[in-house]
Amino acid sequence: MSLSSSDVKRIAHLARIEVSDEEAEATLQKLSGILGLIEQMQAVDTTGIVPMSHSQDVVQRLRPDVVTENDQRAAFQAIAPAVENGLYLVPKVIE
Amino acid sequence: MQWEVVIGLETHTQLQTRSKIFSGSSIAFGAEPNTQASAVDIALPGVLPVLNAEAVQCAIKFGLAVNAEIAPRSVFARKNYFYPDLPKGYQISQYELPVVGKGSLTVQVGDQEKTIRITRAHLEEDAGKSVHGASAGMSGIDLNRAGTPLLEIVTEPDMRSAAEAVAYAKKLHELVQWIGICDGNMQEGSFRCDVNVSVRPKGSDKLGTRREIKNLNSFRFMQQAIEYETRWQIETLEDGGTIQQATVLFNPDTGETRAMRSKEEANDYRYFPDPDLLPLQITLEDIAKVKAVMPELPGDMKERFEREYSLSAYDASGLTSSRGIADYFTAVVAQGAEPKMAANWVMGSVAAKLNEQDQDISASPVSPLQLAGLLKRIADNTISNKIAREVFDAMWAGEGDADSIIEKKGLKQVTDSGAIEAIIDEVLAANAAMVEEFRAGKEKAFNALVGQAMKASKGKANPAQVNEVLRRKLGA
Numbered sequence: 001m002s003l004s005s006s007d008v009k010r011i012a013h014l015a016r017i018e019v020s021d022e023e024a025e026a027t028l029q030k031l032s033g034i035l036g037l038i039e040q041m042q043a044v045d046t047t048g049i050v051p052m053s054h055s056q057d058v059v060q061r062l063r064p065d066v067v068t069e070n071d072q073r074a075a076f077q078a079i080a081p082a083v084e085n086g087l088y089l090v091p092k093v094i095e
Numbered sequence: 096m097q098w099e100v101v102i103g104l105e106t107h108t109q110l111q112t113r114s115k116i117f118s119g120s121s122i123a124f125g126a127e128p129n130t131q132a133s134a135v136d137i138a139l140p141g142v143l144p145v146l147n148a149e150a151v152q153c154a155i156k157f158g159l160a161v162n163a164e165i166a167p168r169s170v171f172a173r174k175n176y177f178y179p180d181l182p183k184g185y186q187i188s189q190y191e192l193p194v195v196g197k198g199s200l201t202v203q204v205g206d207q208e209k210t211i212r213i214t215r216a217h218l219e220e221d222a223g224k225s226v227h228g229a230s231a232g233m234s235g236i237d238l239n240r241a242g243t244p245l246l247e248i249v250t251e252p253d254m255r256s257a258a259e260a261v262a263y264a265k266k267l268h269e270l271v272q273w274i275g276i277c278d279g280n281m282q283e284g285s286f287r288c289d290v291n292v293s294v295r296p297k298g299s300d301k302l303g304t305r306r307e308i309k310n311l312n313s314f315r316f317m318q319q320a321i322e323y324e325t326r327w328q329i330e331t332l333e334d335g336g337t338i339q340q341a342t343v344l345f346n347p348d349t350g351e352t353r354a355m356r357s358k359e360e361a362n363d364y365r366y367f368p369d370p371d372l373l374p375l376q377i378t379l380e381d382i383a384k385v386k387a388v389m390p391e392l393p394g395d396m397k398e399r400f401e402r403e404y405s406l407s408a409y410d411a412s413g414l415t416s417s418r419g420i421a422d423y424f425t426a427v428v429a430q431g432a433e434p435k436m437a438a439n440w441v442m443g444s445v446a447a448k449l450n451e452q453d454q455d456i457s458a459s460p461v462s463p464l465q466l467a468g469l470l471k472r473i474a475d476n477t478i479s480n481k482i483a484r485e486v487f488d489a490m491w492a493g494e495g496d497a498d499s500i501i502e503k504k505g506l507k508q509v510t511d512s513g514a515i516e517a518i519i520d521e522v523l524a525a526n527a528a529m530v531e532e533f534r535a536g537k538e539k540a541f542n543a544l545v546g547q548a549m550k551a552s553k554g555k556a557n558p559a560q561v562n563e564v565l566r567r568k569l570g571a
Contacts, residue, residue, distance in 0.1 A: 054368065059373050061373075073130050085128065088236040091232070092232050
């Protein structure tokens with residue numbers, strides 16, 4: 001699978017990362033290298049092998065349904081760039 | 096051309112847990128902004144999600160209730176998208192391996208039964224809320240809702256009309272409350288539906304391009320939105336246009352749907368298994384434990400009512416249409432009322448009053464015990480059915496128990512045969528013409544005479560006795 005510079009731009013946009021044309025070109029080289037590696041691995045016959053979703057063969061531990069957290073809003077909002085009436089402020093969201 | 100509408104639903108039900116799905120924050124509604132948002136919920140670096148056991152129980156309960164496969168192993172995935180009320184930049188959801196697999200729900204549409212296939216149901220976290228107009232040029236973010244546990248229930252595109260879609264949504268709404276996994280509060284957003292609508296020429300087996308109506312939080316709006324959207328799509332196609340896949344919003348003020356954003360770009364969620372969470376394992380023992388505490392399901396209860404109480408399918412279905420009505424009916428019967436009579440009253444007078452006042456059965460001013468007390472007096476002939484309705488109205492108005500109302504208003508049925516004979520003698524004397532008609536063979540005249548006798552007794556004479564005495568006196 002080959003990647004184009006515009007693919008890189010699109011992926012960067014989805015992740016809200018700003019990349020210049022030069023950076024996009026450099027990233028394209030690196031990503032293409034990774035894709036090349038994956039292509040090589042595709043040659044391995046994986047019939048009958050269950051896809052792995054985690055590197056360890058253990059299962060999820062569950063937590064009892066109890067409220068253990070208390071209000072730490074003041075501490076969290078002390079490091080926020082902008083707050084008002086308890087809300088975090090962000091540039092206007094346009095729908 | 097004849098068109099057919101094809102509808103599928105995705106419903107987000109908020110699970111009735113105390114804490115969030117991946118953190119120990121409270122999910123109580125209506126708290127001050129961001130006071131129920133912990134380090135995990137606001138996605139500070141270095142935090143780890145830990146799954147809430149109760150949320151898993153809820154998912155198993157739902158799976159059992161719709162006869163679905165419950166996955167022995169399911170996987171949490173990251174759904175990546177950028178939005179300010181999603182602090183991690185991804186939502187933890189399930190993708191390839193959801194906790195609940197294929198199931199079904201049978202609904203009543205008019206007098207038809209229809210089975211809707213459920214594709215899957217998966218656990219996920221809710222996002223926060225954006226508050227617009229907080230400050231000029233800014234949006235406010237409240238993360239109290241971020242991390243609230245949801246079960247998203249997805250159907251196959253099996254519905255063919257707005258009525259079917261609404262019937263399914265209502266049935267699902269009752270079911271999740273019945274099994275106690277969701278409070279069903281639509282105003283607070285505990286039960287929200289996204290509806291996928293497409294149209295195709297009737298007879299075609301190819302699906303048309305769909306548009307998704309987001310966040311419908313009332314059944315009435317759902318009906319209106321689907322009807323409008325269907326008309327719009329048909330008109331667009333008939334005018335030679337094409338349908339673009341899109342997300343649309345319904346505007347209750349105009350009754351119209353409007354495209355929100357083109358889906359092509361936003362739809363690239365780049366799902367992948369969340370490395371912060373291990374696979375969720377559900378054993379047969381886990382399922383057996385949940386089964387043991389499951390309430391009797393509405394379908395099973397309906398069948399039992401038909402079998403044990405000889406109720407009609409219609410009555411049994413009505414009595415199990417919500418947990419509240421079923422509990423009420425069961426309580427009336429437990430107080431010794433005859434089941435068929437109890438069914439008639441709960442489905443009749445009680446339902447009519449509640450309907451009139453647009454209230455839920457939990458708001459009924461007449462308790463099951465009080466209703467049973469009234470039915471006892473019908474059964475033992477103290478009052479007739481007709482008088483019972485009068486007593487019921489008084490009970491509804493808060494005038495006390497049946498016995499005290501009957502006593503106070505002197506409504507006790509007259510069963511003294513001497514008194515009844517006296518009334519009938521008077522009636523016969525005063526209505527010689529009717530008597531003649533009856534003797535001439537008009538059966539109708541007999542009913543008129545019964546009516547006169549009942550009227551003369553102010554409705555208190557025992558109707559069966561009146562009939563009997565009257566026939567005897569007329570020599571019929």
